[in-house]
Amino acid sequence: MALRLYNTLTQQVEEFAPLRNNTAGIYTCGPTVYDYAHIGNFRTFTFYDLVRRWLRARGYVLDHVMNITDVEDKIIRNALAQKKKLDEYTAVYEKAFLDDSQLLRLERPERLARATEHIQEMAQAIQALTDKGFTYCSDGSIYFRIASFPDYGKLSHNDFSGMRAGARVDVDNYEKDDARDFVLWKAPKDGEPFWETPIGPGRPGWHIECSVMAIRYLGEIIDIHAGGVDLIFPHHENEIAQSVSLTGKPFVRHWLHAEFLLVDGQKMSKSLGNFYTLRDVLARGYAPEAVRYLLASVPYRKQLNFTFDGLKSAETAIERLRNFKARVDGEKFQPGTNEKFLERTAQSAHQFNSALDDDLNTAEALAAVFEYIREANIAMDSGEFRSENVDAARDLLERFDSIFDVLRPSAKRGSIPDEEIEALISKRVEAKKKRNFAESDRIRDQLAEQGIILEDTKDGTRWKRK
RNA sequence: GGCGCGGUAGCCAAGUGGUAAGGCUAAGGUCUGCAAAACCUUUAUUCGUCGGUUCGAUUCCGACCCGCGCCUCCA
Numbered sequence: 001m002a003l004r005l006y007n008t009l010t011q012q013v014e015e016f017a018p019l020r021n022n023t024a025g026i027y028t029c030g031p032t033v034y035d036y037a038h039i040g041n042f043r044t045f046t047f048y049d050l051v052r053r054w055l056r057a058r059g060y061v062l063d064h065v066m067n068i069t070d071v072e073d074k075i076i077r078n079a080l081a082q083k084k085k086l087d088e089y090t091a092v093y094e095k096a097f098l099d100d101s102q103l104l105r106l107e108r109p110e111r112l113a114r115a116t117e118h119i120q121e122m123a124q125a126i127q128a129l130t131d132k133g134f135t136y137c138s139d140g141s142i143y144f145r146i147a148s149f150p151d152y153g154k155l156s157h158n159d160f161s162g163m164r165a166g167a168r169v170d171v172d173n174y175e176k177d178d179a180r181d182f183v184l185w186k187a188p189k190d191g192e193p194f195w196e197t198p199i200g201p202g203r204p205g206w207h208i209e210c211s212v213m214a215i216r217y218l219g220e221i222i223d224i225h226a227g228g229v230d231l232i233f234p235h236h237e238n239e240i241a242q243s244v245s246l247t248g249k250p251f252v253r254h255w256l257h258a259e260f261l262l263v264d265g266q267k268m269s270k271s272l273g274n275f276y277t278l279r280d281v282l283a284r285g286y287a288p289e290a291v292r293y294l295l296a297s298v299p300y301r302k303q304l305n306f307t308f309d310g311l312k313s314a315e316t317a318i319e320r321l322r323n324f325k326a327r328v329d330g331e332k333f334q335p336g337t338n339e340k341f342l343e344r345t346a347q348s349a350h351q352f353n354s355a356l357d358d359d360l361n362t363a364e365a366l367a368a369v370f371e372y373i374r375e376a377n378i379a380m381d382s383g384e385f386r387s388e389n390v391d392a393a394r395d396l397l398e399r400f401d402s403i404f405d406v407l408r409p410s411a412k413r414g415s416i417p418d419e420e421i422e423a424l425i426s427k428r429v430e431a432k433k434k435r436n437f438a439e440s441d442r443i444r445d446q447l448a449e450q451g452i453i454l455e456d457t458k459d460g461t462r463w464k465r466k
Numbered sequence: 467g468g469c470g471c472g473g474u475a476g477c478c479a480a481g482u483g484g485u486a487a488g489g490c491u492a493a494g495g496u497c498u499g500c501a502a503a504a505c506c507u508u509u510a511u512u513c514g515u516c517g518g519u520u521c522g523a524u525u526c527c528g529a530c531c532c533g534c535g536c537c538u539c540c541a
Contacts, residue, residue: 008470029541030541031541032539032540040540040541041540041541043541044541045541072539073539074539153469156470156536156537157468157469157470158468158469158536158537159468159469176538179538180538181538182538206539227541228540228541229470229471229535229536229541230535230536230539230540230541231536231540231541232469232470233469233537233538234536234537234538235540238538257470257541258541259470259471259472259534259535259541260471260534260535260541261541262534262535265533266534266535267534267535267540269540294478297478297489298479299479299480301471302471302472302479303471303472303534303535304478305478305534307477309477309490309491310477310478310490312490313477313478313489313490313491314478314489314490316489316490316491317489317490320489320503323502323503323504324504326503327503327504355480361480361481363478363479363487363489364487364488366479366488366489367479367480367487367488368487368488369488370487370488370489371487371488374488374504374505377503377504377505378504378505378506381497381504381505432499435499437499437500440499440500441500441501444500444501444502453502453503454502455502455503456498456501456502456503457502457503462502462503
């Protein structure tokens with residue numbers, strides 16, 4: 001079965017097929033680097049990562065561009081307050097974003113595109129829109145005239161046809177002809193950074209960067225454009241208006257939107273005090289993989305209520321997966337093949353694939369894996385699992401981990417080295433042989449204090465870091 | 467008010483016109499020198515409410531109730 005994805009535009013699940021035979025052109029709305037990204041932002045970014053990984057698993061070559069918005073009102077305000085140059089200010093948060101992404105094992109897109117590095121191209125695009133009659137000027141700023149774009153509202157399924165607000169004043173005190181119109185280019189204001197361009201001095205509005213950079217790197221029609229649901233209106237609606245007006249072609253074939261992460265049943269906000277950055281969560285001692293697992297385990301079109309209980313539950317679930325992997329890798333099985341169980345493994349792999357093909361149903365994919373693990377454990381306990389079943393089990397785990405990527409523990413600082421652990425374990429084995437359980441338990445407790453858990457199996461002692 | 471998402475066991479959550487996946491938690495048990503890991507058993511006659519269609523609905527239709535989000539800052 002082919003990969004099927006829900007398309008916000010058509011409100012239907014549609015088969016994915018890229019325009020350029022095997023290459024998927026993807027544009028995702030990235031961070032605005034005015035502050036640390038919070039885990040709600042990372043829910044969406046984790047979703048992008050899953051899209052990437054699953055497309056690759058399905059044989060597509062990725063051509064993925066993500067923007068970094070490094071010029072915008074809040075950035076300018078904060079940079080001014082700290083008396084810093086724009087790029088000096090944004091560099092801190094861009095780095096923080098990339099570091100956090102790495103902790104969450106989010107793959108780097110093929111290209112990261114900074115808004116400030118494409119100002120002249122944006123100016124050109126705005127000029128082109130002006131030449132075609134889609135814009136107007138007001139107080140040195142340039143606006144897009146929504147009245148000139150009849151399809152406005154198609155993505156968000158809003159009907160604006162009856163709505164004709166008169167001239168009004170927006171938050172920036174710029175004059176607009178129509179409430180729906182949005183700014184393409186902002187005239188310079190006192191003390192604020194601006195760029196000299198053929199369309200005059202100023203800085204770009206928010207929406208134009210995505211249209212310009214997407215078209216620049218991916219062509220006029222892109223396969224997938226993704227973001228959070230809050231971007232559907234007005235951001236993506238405005239991107240469509242600009243891009244289609246510019247090229248005369250449909251802009252995007254699949255619009256994908258991730259639902260919100262909630263905290264205490266509400267959208268995260270600083271005023272409610274339910275605002276967590278990744279740093280906040282890790283500072284409480286949770287592993288980054290647990291965050292990744294939690295964010296990935298709830299299908300992206302469903303709101304996800306973040307709780308620390310949920311994180312704990314994610315950690316335990318990961319433990320179970322890792323324990324199983326350790327068993328597959330470390331246990332000695334009787335020689336031979338259990339054909340029936342090979343079939344069972346293939347069935348689980350198929351179930352896993354079908355779940356992800358079905359609009360990235362990660363919950364169902366996980367269920368397939370856990371069900372398999374339970375049955376494999378039973379087969380191992382009863383001796384029905386044979387040495388030649390190991391490879392298939394490993395393949396399944398690898399396929400799982402190529403998407404979820406939680407099996408490898410994150411390095412923890414300050415742990416004792418492996419050799420030291422092994423040495424202590426040998427001492428303990430000796431003590432146990434002599435039935436000196438007091439000594440063997442003492443060693444086990446000593447290791448436990450340092451976060452090392454021992455497991456005695458019929459094939460010897462296995463250990464892991466907690 | 468318009469648009470969108472959702473209401474399934476203590477918590478998270480999948481799913482189907484034919485009688486409820488999976489994870490976590492809890493209790494009991496098997497295994498173990500004791501643990502750990504693993505396994506077994508138990509936990510929703512029921513899927514927001516009320517109607518309708520149907521031999522049969524959690525799943526389709528209608529109405530209603532509740533939660534969340536967007537409606538020119540926003541993942």
